[in-house]
Amino acid sequence: MSKKFGIGALSAALLFSSFSVGMADTGKPEWAGPPDWAGSGNGNDNEDNNKVENVIYMIPDGFSSNYAANYRAYKGEEAVWDDHLKGMFTTPSANSDITDSAAAGTAMATGEKTNNGVIGLDPEGNELETILETSEEEGKASGLVATSTITHATPASFAAHVEDRNNETEIAKQLVESEVDVILGGGKNNFLPASEGGNQEDSNLIKQAEEQGMNIVENREQLEEADIDVEKGEGLLGLFAGGALSPELHREDTEEPSLAAMTETAIDSLEEDKDGFFLTVEGSQIDWAGHANDAAWAMSDTAAFEEAVQKAIEFAEKDGETLVVVAPDHDTGGMTAGANDSMELNADILQNVKTTGDQMASRLNDDRSNVQEVVESSAGLTLTQAEVQSIQEADNAVLAINSVVSDKARVGWTSTNHTGADIPVYAHGPQADKFSGFYDNTQLPKIIAEVMELK
Incomplete structure (x- = not known):
């Protein structure tokens, strides 16, 4: 398998040539990206075009402008990213108008399109270099953080290369063999052998990682106590659940850390590298909530993601050489x-919901005669008899519960899958205005490479 350079061989002239529109090999539009004069900037987002030493690339999976609007109603005030809106981008994959997370993650990591389901390879199977890997070649430290399994499509797209996103055991091997310094998320089972209840045939990748100098942490308390120095060759592997971490609504009932805590620890660890760092942080479960049409889960995990963004921005403002980019994948x-037909946004009532729709449905008895009791006690809502009946008679109780809750919150849904909506990008820090304009998702890592002056 040959290697194709998606980031390293780019020139600044190509990156910012203008808004010219051509046709890629896939027959889909290809945007050259924003010119370097685009955008007027907000406050210190430009900072005289200082060089960017560190990048924190934050991906709220499944998020879009309507999520942002509902989140403001949910929160009752602006989100931390609202003042840093820069542009919009398109998301089609190489073989579909609607992308999946693997193709989107690959585009956002390498600057190249690929087919849905593929990670870190182009449609012909050539390996693509990622922006994280290019940063490592420049001597920078690197990290991956997610609330999914850390071997899931989006985090994997920055450090792995596989034909099938579902091959998470191979992704786990590649992560351990990679040069990523900090790896935090779920998916412990993908690193353990079958003899220990894991999904690997016989490899114990956690033991291998430890032998390679990685410090291992497995719960919230151990993460808080972690103290590593990447400048000395130390690393950190935190696997806090066998599969994905719990939804934010349920996280307090576990020993799993918050996304904000993982982000803060990752930053604290990586900033020890004098050459700078590249960190990818994914709020994974906003997407899963969208698939379930679970408005409360979507908003609560967005709130958890916002706390992580706040940690990143606080560091960036103190550091002065850190760029924070917030870009959903689709x-x-x-x-x-x-x-x-309502003229009101009612998303603030979702603050009262205590559990996901899936958990509510799991508490229903066989004849669903306790619908009213379960939903009202879990969601703080009063149901009409028609709403109770709709849940009792539904083929899918989870979707029915989520539909009732969403209706009351005046949140609509058009699909249980991804859509092709244009996506907002937010940026804060030196040269943040480079992200102004309308372009394709493949431009994001190219802009990052340019502002980091990666060779």
């Missing part, structure tokens, strides 16, 4: 801000 669920 929209999930076709969420609408408003529904049922």
Whole structure:
């Protein structure tokens, strides 16, 4: 398998040539990206075009502008990223108008399109160099953080190369063999052998990682106590659940850390490298909530993601040489801000919901005679008899519960899959205005490479 350079061979002239539109080999539009004069900037987002030493690339999976609008209603005020909106981008994959997370992650990591389901390879199977790998070649430290399994499509796209995103055991091997310094998320089972209840045939990748100098942590308390120095060759592997971490609504009932805590520890560890760092942080479960049409889960995990973004921005403001980029990979669920002919956004009532729709459905008895009790006690909502009956008679109780809750919150859904909606990008720090304009998702890592002056 030959290697194709998606990032390293790029020139600044190609990156910012203008808004010319051509046709890629896939027959889909290809945007050259924003010119370097685009955008007027917000406050210190430009900072005289200082060189960017560190990048924190934050991906709220499945998020879009309607999620942002509902989140403001949910929160009752602006989100931390609202003042840093820079542009919009398109998301089609090489073989579909609607991308999956593997193709989107690959585009956002390498600057090249690929087919849905593929990670770190182009459609012909050539290996693509990622922006994280290019940063490592420049001597920078690197990290991956997610609330999914850390071997899931989006985090994997920055450090692995596989034909099938579902091959998470191979992704785990590649992560351990990579030069990534900090790896935090779920998916412990993908690193353990079958003899220990894991998914590897016989390899114990956690033991291998430890032998390679990685410090291993497995719960919230151990993460808080972690103290590593990447400048000395130390690393950190945190696997906090056998599979994915719990949804934010349920996280406090576990020993799993918050996304903000993982992000803060990753930053604290990586900033020890004098050459700078590249960190990818994914709020994974906003997407899963969208697939389930679960508005409360979507908003609570967005709130958890916002806390992580706040940690990143606080560090960036103190450091002065750190760029924070917040860029979702695609929209999930076709969420609408408003529904049922209402002129009001009612998302603030979702603050009262204590559990996911899936957990509510798991508490229903066989004849679903306790629908009213379960939903009202879990969601703080009063149901009509028609709403109770709709849940009792539904083929899918989870979707029915989520539909009722969403209706009351005036949140609409058009799909249980991804959509092709254009996606907002936010940026804060030196040269943040480079992200202004309308372009394709493949431009994101190219802009990052340019502002980091990667060779």
